[in-house]
Amino acid sequence: MSERQLLSGNEAVALGALHAGCARGTGYPGTPSTEILEYYDVIGGQAEWAPNEKVAAEVALGVAFAGARAMVTMKHVGLNVAADVLFTCAYSGVQGALVFVVADDPGLASSQDEQDTRRYGIAAGVPILEPANSQESYDYIRLAFAISARWKTPVILRMTTRVSHTTSVVQPVDTPEPPASPHFVRDIPGRVMVPGHARIKHKALRAKLAEIQEWCETEGPNTLIPGQSGIGIVSSGIASMHAREAAPEAAFLKLGMTYPLPFKLILNFLKNQTQRFVIEENDPFLVEQIRAAGGHVPWNPELYRMGELTVDRVRRILKGDTTPEPPLPKGRPPNLCNACPHGYVFEILKKHDCIVAGDIGCYTLAALPPLSAMDSQICMGASIGVGLGLRHVLPEVEARRVVSVIGDSTFMHSGLTGVTEMVFNPPPTGHVLIVLDNHTTAMTGQQENPATGRRLDHTPTNRIMIEEVVKAMGIKNVTVLDPVRQNAELEDTLLKALKTNELTVIVARQPCLLAAGRIRSYEQQTRNTP
């Protein structure tokens, strides 16, 4: 028997993918999903960071079209970026297998919203599996590949922060599956989604989902635990763990697949209970579906829809307690590191009372006191579009204070189309974009990106120079400055640019303090290898 291991949920997904014969893992870093591909690389999988989740999903789909198995990883908001791929590859289906591993963040440990990925399952017609611990993460990723291969459909594995970042025991299988041998099989009506083909494929998708639902009724990963209290609880994912601890006497139906749902199984379970509950994290996704199917389950009080669940909160739900909850312990908030190069830039923006359209990364921390030097942050790349919109309509004196600020990884992810807009529809006062290039994707733990010139495993690859790209796109004034050593020059360049009606990009380049040592050692290794 292979040895038991202590693994995080993310590590267990990586190991399960390797043992399911996955040929390539793609993705974009995002807490809490980042460690999946990093660990997959460490244990010998082929892994890459793509520029963004959409491209990552497209590469994975290509792998699956070639008859191999692919996994694409992202955080919940990443699926918004990749949603265009998801919806239509649900129609086309796949030749090998394709699993979207999507990590939600109930409680917003490190995210901009609390969206519930399970909604995408219904919206796109893609089956969803929800593991509750590391063993299930390992088992369900393999099951996801099996379902994907059997029904030629993409599958979503929905992780959550607590499943991804909790370490628990995993018993791996003795004999991993070998990877498939890829080969191209032409299927034009199956993969060219023009209306004539897609109409037929939509019907095929609905038929597949009906079959998967039937399978789920009898063979799906659902667990029935008998109880003695007359209380019956339907649950899924990490919420089922809290619920079992909060109500050890209750009967449980724990659903491993939450779309499509096994309604016969659920209604049959509920029939025998005197008091019924659905315990789930985030949206009332199961409640809505079960009620629509005729199941008598109550809505949970709205306050439990927000934040992550805990044993204490489940106890309150079971008691019907809607009194105000005790506040969460208030710890020290995160902050920009001492002497962080980003800080030097924001000091200047604050000094001149700039209106800062910000973006996603460490530098978002500049919005917090004492700097309080960022005015908006919505989604990856939004700094540029939002900044341009502000410039278009604000009175001229205010418009001239608007600056967009974006990091290097976020620029490669979603900034290029923003610059396209900047060149295509420039505001009358022009615009200024500052790219904070710290040579790493710092916030998620120092991952590489196309502007660092290194792949996921830190080995060298082609490097994209941000200043060359924006020049080629038609930005007239492009300056590269060190925000620490050329601070006065940076201030001067910015003030001049704000006065003109031209388009300016300032690349503020200085490596992240935390990453600088590692970056030097990667560069050293590169020089030493012929």
Place this chain on the structure above:
Amino acid sequence: MKTDKTINIRIAGLGGMGILKSSQILAEVLFRAGYDVKKAEVHGMSQRGGSVTSDIRFGKEVLSPMIPNGETDFLLVLAPEEIEIQRPALRPNGILINATSFNNVALPNRKSLNIAMLGTLSRYLDLPVEVWREMILEIFPEKLHASNLAAFEAGRNLVN
């Protein structure tokens, strides 16, 4: 302390204090002793010096990975300013292992406070001391072996 009951340990402090490292050692030691173990932590923004806590639960079967309020059996707090924030997590009669008790303990360097606190904790848990030492050697690079083993011993000797 062989028990079916779930025992709850929380390690709390600030980013950069070695909370994730010490909770990794603790979880592995418990796993090797044959317990079901869950270790839950929230990282992400912790690198930026924010508060970090790690919950380690062990027993015959551990369900939720997070310790319910007021059910912590052992609370290890590395940053003095976090003590009052974390105190409500402690069970009545629960044991607090506090950074300030190490003020007069000679440690090879203050960075190994996390391991010294594990040394103190090890006196309360019925686990073979060799397994602790083995894990310290496994997890740290060789140049940090001596200092961390010494810190572990200093922590063990803090309890009579």
